[in-house]
Amino acid sequence: MVIHPVLLIAIPLLFAFLMPLLKRAKAVTIIILLFNTLLAILMFHNVYNNGPLYEIIAFSPPIGIYLYVDNIAALLAVMINLLAFINFLSVEKVEIKFAMLYLLAVASSTGIVITGDIFNMFVFFEIAAVSSYALVAWKRDKEALEGAIKYMVLGSIASVLMLVGIAFLYSEFRSLNIYDIMNRMDEGSVLILLSFAFLLTGIGVEAEIFPLNGWVPDAYQGAAGSIASLLSFGPSKAGIYAIARLLMIFSWQQSYDLALSVGIMTLLIGELAAFRQENVKRMLAYSSIGQMGLILISLSMLDSTDYAIIAFFFLLVSHAASKGALFLLSERKGFGSNASKYAGIVSVMSLIGMPPMAGFWGKWYIIMGAMQMEAWWIIAAIVFSSVVEAAYFARYLSTTMQEEEHASIIAAYPPAIMATLTLLLGILPFIYKIATIGGVING
Amino acid sequence: MVEMVFAVLIIAFIFTLFIKNNRVASIISLVVSLFPLAAFLDWGREFGINLISIGFENTMNINMAGITLHFSISPLAWFFGIMLFSLIPPILLYSYSFFSKNDGFYPFMILLMVSVMGILLSSDFLSFFLFWELMALGIFIMICRNGDRKAMVRYLSYSVLSGVLILAGIALLYHMNGTLLFAEIMLKADFETMVAITMLIIGFAIKAALMPLHTWVPPVYSTSDEPFVAFLSGGLSKIGYYGMLLLLFAMPGARVMEAYINSSIATYLLAIIGSLTAFFATFLAIFEDDLRKLLAYSSIAQLGYIAVGIGTGSSIAMAGALFQAFNHAFFKATLFLAAGSVAYRTGKWKISELGGVAYKMPLTFMAALFAIFALAAIPITSGFAAKWLLYEAAIERRYVFIAPIMLIAGVGAFLYSFRILYGVFLGENRYPDIKEAPKPMVAGMFLLVMPLIIFLIFPGYMLDMMDSFLSSAGLATISHSPYVIHTTLGNYNTIAVIVGMMFAMIPAFLIYVLRKQHLVDFEDNFIGGEIPSLYEHISMHAAHNFYKPLKDVVMPYLEGGATSIYSSLYKVVEKIADGARKIYDGVVQDYAIYVMLFLLIIAGWLLW
Amino acid sequence: MKAKEIIGRGEEVHGRLYVKVEKQEVRELIKTLKENKFQHFVMLSCIDWIDDGEFELVYHLWSYEYREHVMISTRIKREGEEMESLHDLFPQIETYEREIKEMYGVNFIGNERLTPFFLEGWPHMPPMRKDFDSKKFIKDVFESIPPVEDEDEGI
Amino acid sequence: MVTVVSGLINVLIIAIYATVAMMIGILFMGIGRKIVARVHNRVGPPIYQGFIDIAKLILKKTNITHGWIYDLALLFSITGIVLTILFLPIGGVKLLSTEGDAFLVLYLLAIPALGFALGAGASGNPNSAIGVMRALVMMLSYELPFVISMVALMIYYDTTSIAEIVASQYGKWAILIPPFAISAAVADMALQGMLMEAPFDIPIAPHEIASGPMAEFGGKHLGSLMIYKAGTIVAYTTLFVDLFLGGGVVMKGGIVADVVNFIVWFILIFLVFTLSLLINTSFPRFRIEQAFKFYWKYEAVLAIIALVWVYWMVIS
């Protein structure tokens, strides 16, 4: 039986708006998220067996909403929903409005990942942005509000730029379908360059790349632990995947070089800023920026080496899961129980790139890829940034190992589960399953 | 069969994670640690010494989830395996009574065992690097348990640096040869290989703590707990040299590298760095007051000798380096364990606070005494044979700069070894009420001293163990019988020394036996006729700031050293980092401007 | 005499200024002299006037500038009267006071090191006092100790 | 059977040579004090005074000990020095020196020093601890120039065994070759430190630290240390003679040659010993920092010059 990918978006949206009617909000959201994850896993199984899924809803190609799901999109969807489900377990008291916003954010992130229509992606970006503004401001204290305002200001500018970019594209090709545009790319005029610039800036703000991520430190610091972790694996990962699709559309040598230079800048600035930062959450935010830069670098190598897509996937998943766990842990000062100590160490080690965890394969393949391209400055940047990263993570671990603030069971186990995810992925990397996807993206 | 050993180790790892009782955990880990030892002893059949033969076959390939790891044994790996895995059981026996509760020492010791076995057996770069980083992780978690910030930060940054450098080197080799398997890599003497080899050597040098890259060793050795540090300094620091030897000699393409070895400056540079490390680390060890830091610097110095051996590259030098590695593993582990048992009883680390521990802990003292004799390379111990080979090699190669520096570092070893003996064990009895270290600890220490005694009388057996490696590395094997080593320049006959000593002992023994003597207590010491018991306690222990005159002369020159370069480097990085943090000054308008600027720049760049 | 101008009183004895002062004024006097070039504290001596039942403490000061010697003397009761310690003005006064405490039994307030100096474990009264009869002491203590003879003194 | 007999003879010869060397050492102590007295315009003790002193010390009625480690000094000192003499060719006769080489001798000389230090440490006397500190710093300081000149010799004769160095100096003594003249001068100053003669008798300074390490040694322990001192006189001077003055080998051939060589060797070590005594009488005692600076600055520079010169000769 064919699984309609649209259900992945429709059901959470539907129940988000039905939420005020239902009494037990927490139980409902958990069921929906669980259902969503299972659906995504089935979809991945289906896509892996018989190739990518095309899905048209309601209208004919040029106008209709058009979903396109390939291996990596399916895997990301699974990741987003699974982590959202685990993350939601750690939230003690749940109000209806919180559950609504949470479902909206998850639905829209999944939507961005599996949509094939550029306007559709814009709509999902809007929903994700709006819901994450509200979630960031959820704690209603000074920091939260400040973070939310900054996020909103930059987010709105980004959405305007994105809209202008799409307008240029539409005026050029009369169609919003990504693959349709991709095939007819060569007959476009100078206008396409402009649209690429606008689109890249718009999506870049959401994907936290260097000059556009001013909002990141304050937003993550203001947000509560679980929301910050949601932000770290939800919208920002969808954003970076959107940039990947963007590079796929405008696949010129210039755009890859641009992505490379921006990536290196983000990596270095992010790592150095984190190095001097004492506040745990801000430090984790800067380190996310740094990791995003690394992922962007792996994207920039997409056309020249087939290791890039594997590195991209492992870096993305390992960063999402371990940064999510670390943000949940950063709620309390120290590592309370053994479980949180285990979670902390495993996620830090995965970010640094130690073997049993997924981060190791990311580091292995990105350097292998870089060496294929004989790009010495990438290697130098990675060497310098990984040493800086090791330094501040070691400092973070040494301080948190001392404090013994006891954590309740609910709060301790979700990060442990996320950390075990990276561990399992590290031990059984299933590289051959991801390797085959590469073909499609380049194809 | 190798899978069986790996499986047993991993099961034991998981099992000991959840046991709280220290006794049970240590017994399990002790039993489990015998498996790899048995495996390596069994593989001895091929490499000269077959003590036991259980029939472990020694090649294995694991492929799971898209990656394939290749494992097989080589003579070099066998030698290192014997050395490392015969080091672990005594240490675990020692820790049976050293720890009160099992807070993670045993599981991660087993993890280290797994990683060491993985490194030694791996025959392709992927599994080598995977287990190398696993070892780095294991060591880091061991350091985490004591939570000393400086040790953790320094260790992690150094080990990540070494990991990434090695990875870059491997990637470059892979890029040029297209394969990761050791057997198929052909090392050519062109520029890229040189860059890859130097990157790999620097990565290995960090683990082997050569001089400029040694600053992580003192904080780590002085804060982690003793059994682990004994294994770290005795065993794991040799893995760095295993990597270098693998690279320079065991690689099949290494013969092509012949030009690289004896003519090129690179390995001569390695020898010079090794000798300078030995020289400066010895001086730093002489003035150090904290016992563990002193042992840390002394272990850096002894490791420098091995680097000199590898750098010189001739067969005697290689044999000397391996022999020195073997000796250093055992006597350094014994010394750290002895320091641990002293601290276990007195709770003190500083030499100036310790004193007269030998009177109440004679067995620990005896083990430490023999280890120090081996450290100071007194001719009646196996330490001398190793250093002798290194000196012979240096003179044979006419290394005029390196030979005197090595000899002076050897003499310097006497200074700090006496400091340990007098400051900690002999002198005024300041701890009259302590007891001897518990039985398992003493047993552990004496087990570690045993190999030193075996190779004291018959250094020839050690050379038999190395012959298989030397021949496989294309170097001439050294002509030796069980107790005589012949080299082109001179030879060393242990039996002659020992028999000569027996004869020389006769007059001394006669004087000692024929005249009676009576024991005198500590108070009865001549200090200008003064009576110590009259006053509230005068401390007659002269171990504080022991080499002050030498320190005033030498210290100004040592001040420069690595630490000042690192601190200036650290400041530069800090300045840039502050600059980076300034960008996020929290003002939204600036962020908005950044976005628009970004848009303009990339639009302009694209259109142009 | 330059010192006489500084202090204003005191008579000249054998070329030295001899000043008799009450116990309380000694500190003031020494401080003023010290500021006016009398940096050298020669000694502190004690004389036992057994008939008047008093001890006389004499502080001797010397100036290199003027090359003059000043003797500041004060009288305290033989039994039970104490003198304040002046070792904060000149550190060496502490040892002189210690010696006088041991030999005459004068207690100095504020001096922590009044422990036995030459006579470790001396149980009797301070020996320098006039009423101490040293000949009788010698007969009681040292003469009474028997010489050590062997039973069969051979040589 | 024949090999057993010849083996026994060899052992006998070696034993005789060792005991004769020790006797010469003790004799030299007496002669040394006589020479020093004569320089002081004094009569000085009889030549056999060394024997009497050692006899008196060993025949002391009571002896004290501070534990078995303290006695180690007694055992190690005599054993070490006799073993060193066994490994040095005396008068051309190769005792055991074919079995070990110069590095072995260098480290054998360290055994008595370390045993000595252990005994002094075990006694717990602060004077002896400071004495041992000075002795070890002295060892470190004079070792550098001595080792550099030894390396120069080894590189020149391309061997590390002293027996071969002696053999290859048969016609031409090393001291006559220009660079080795400098090395010989440097080694002679190092010899002054090894023998603990006046300018460098810092470790056993009687006035400052109550004769340093020997503060607690009395009776038979001091007797054994006197024997060790006698042994060092012979050992160090023989080492110097073997390395630079051809080990006294003047004739080749049978017993007669051995006797002649023995006499030449005796004269040579006597000259070297007197030279060091004369330096002894004309210098006050240095402080330990001055001694260290002297050896590591002036001596080391001279030794390096000689080494570079030899290295240049060997290469060209």
Place this chain on the structure above:
Amino acid sequence: MKYEEWSKISRIASKKSLWILHFCTGCGAIEMPPVMTSRFDMERFGMAPMATPRQADVLLITGYLTVKTLKRVIQVYEQMQDPKYVVAFGSCPINGGMYWDSYNTINQLDKYLPVDLYLAGCMPRPEGIINAMMELMEMIEKGEARGWEKYRKNYEKYKKNQEMAFKFGKVEE
């Protein structure tokens, strides 16, 4: 007094190499340098000055002894090894000399230490010292200088006397 066996060789050896530890109390110390230097040269008889009691045979008390110094002298004496001899210089150790009536000075050294040889003179000249040493050598050779044995036999008596002196006569029974 029955004497221990003291072999002839060890007596001659002890006689011919007398190592002196001079405990420089009082004014006698200044007489020792001329004895050692070239004019009188005691080294020709095998005598040499030593720094520690362990190495010395002869303990030279060169002047008056206060009670405080006597404690140290006894400690040094006990640290010496048999056979050991005590030589007392000057008149002070004999009968207290000019300090006979001082509350602090020891009048007769013989009560506290077994003195083998007294040397009168309010500081004897070097010739006197050399003569005394020759006399001591004779006594050693004949085996009469048995101070160390006497000390060992009457140890308790000596200790009692010393205790009396240290407590200045107030010995609580």
